[in-house]
Every structure is written in C-alpha cells, then in structure tokens.
Amino acid sequence: MEITALFKSFIYLVSSSLLTPVLFLLSALILWLIMYSGNFCGLWINRKRLTNDIDPLLALTNQTFSNFPPTVRQCCLQLIELSKQPHADLAVTHLLREQEHHLWKSLDRLKMLIRIGPGLGLIGTLIPMGTGLAALSQGDLTRLSGDLVIAFTTTVVGLTLGLVSYFFFTVQRRWTEEDVKNMELAAEIIMGDYVNRPDERQ
Known part of the structure; x- marks a missing residue:
C-alpha cells in the first residue's frame, strides 16, 4: 500500500506541475495564431487580386505569369532557365519536387496545431479538475471555483486553436494543390517546347 501511495503522490505531483507549461504553451500558440492570421489575410488578399478568369493552360503556354502567385511565377522563371541547361529533364524534376516539398x-x-491545440486544452482541463475535486473534499469552494474557471477556459482556447487552424489549413491546402498543379503544367509545357526544338539542345 505504501508503494501505491507513493506512486499516486508522484503522479499527482507530475500532473500538477504540468499546468503552468500547458498554460504557457496555450498563450504562446494564441499569439502565434494571431500573427499567422495577419499573414493569412495578406495571402488571401493577394490571391483575390489575381485574375481568376484566365485559362492557366493558355497563360502558361504564352508565358504570361503575372496572373499567378509569386511562388508559381518564380518557379516558372526557374523552369525556363533550367530548360536551356544540360540534363534539363532531371533538373526540372528536382526543382518541382523541391518546390512541392x-x-x-x-x-x-x-x-x-490542429491536434496540439485541443490536446493542450484537454490537459489544461483535467489538471484543474483534479485539484478542484481535492479542494471540494476539503470544503474549499473558492479554490474549486478558480480551478473550474481555468479548466473551462483552457478547453475553449484549445478547441478554438484547433478549429481556426483547421480552417487555415484547409484553405491553404487548396492553394498549395492549385500551385503544384500549375507548376507541373508549366513544366510540361516548357519541357515540351524544349523537346520540340532539338537545335537548342545541341
């Protein structure tokens, strides 16, 4: 029984000591997500300014890159330079994989953050609940109410981090898929023109 009580005390001590790091991490992640929100809004505005009614195939064939995001424009310019070098096909493949990565x-x-936010919120909920129940057994309602406030607020913050991060991730994943598709299309067009001009490969 003494060994069991020792283990219980050790686990309780470890659990209680994790509350401060969890609160710190949640606060730091909130600040990071706020700053990231500004960056996300900037990317969204820049993409909204681009002309969306232009056919990507036609634009890339005519080498009109102004209607694409900066990442795609830079990749297209690099593809044009690489197509003029020896072993162009390998260099282009390497560039595409590097850009996609x-x-x-x-x-x-x-x-x-989609997983970490709710996970930290759950940890920040359970730790004060344990200390709150201990305070309830001693009749300390003031400490119990304080622990419950911490428990519920950490839950709200953790879920908010997960939901907002999931929204940002979903939108930016769609942007990434679109950019990768356009870069691969540009590579096929540029390398197709290169293959059809054997005089430039000599």
Whole structure:
C-alpha cells in the first residue's frame, strides 16, 4: 500500500506541475495564431487580386505569369532557365519536387496545431479538475471555483486553436494543390517546347 501511495503522490505531483507549461504553451500558440492570421489575410488578399478568369493552360503556354502567385511565377522563371541547361529533364524534376516539398512543409505547423491545440486544452482541463475535486473534499469552494474557471477556459482556447487552424489549413491546402498543379503544367509545357526544338539542345 505504501508503494501505491507513493506512486499516486508522484503522479499527482507530475500532473500538477504540468499546468503552468500547458498554460504557457496555450498563450504562446494564441499569439502565434494571431500573427499567422495577419499573414493569412495578406495571402488571401493577394490571391483575390489575381485574375481568376484566365485559362492557366493558355497563360502558361504564352508565358504570361503575372496572373499567378509569386511562388508559381518564380518557379516558372526557374523552369525556363533550367530548360536551356544540360540534363534539363532531371533538373526540372528536382526543382518541382523541391518546390512541392517546400509548399507542403509550410503547412506542417498548422497541421500540428490542429491536434496540439485541443490536446493542450484537454490537459489544461483535467489538471484543474483534479485539484478542484481535492479542494471540494476539503470544503474549499473558492479554490474549486478558480480551478473550474481555468479548466473551462483552457478547453475553449484549445478547441478554438484547433478549429481556426483547421480552417487555415484547409484553405491553404487548396492553394498549395492549385500551385503544384500549375507548376507541373508549366513544366510540361516548357519541357515540351524544349523537346520540340532539338537545335537548342545541341
């Protein structure tokens, strides 16, 4: 029984000590998400300014890159330069994979926050509930009410982080898929023109 009581005390001590780091992480993630919201709004405004009624195939064939996001424009210019070099097909494949990896990697933080936010909120809920129940057994209603406030607010904050991050991730995933599609289309068009001009490959 003494060993069981020792383990219980140790687990309770560890659990109680996690509350402060959880509250700190939730606060830091809120601030980061607020700053990220500004960046997201900037990206959304820039994409809204682009002309959406132009056929991407026609625009890329005519090498009119002004109607594409900066990432796609830069990739198209690099593709044109690489098509003039030896082993152009390998260089183009490497560039496309590198750009695609970079675009998807930029979404990793949002993808993690979708899970981390609610997880931290749940941890921040259960820890004060344990101390609150201990305070209730001692008749300390003041401490119980304070612990319940912390428990419910951390739940709200954690769920909010997850929901907002999921919204941002969903929209930016669609943007990423569109950019990757346009970059692959540009590569096929540029390399198709390169293959059809054997005099430039000699």
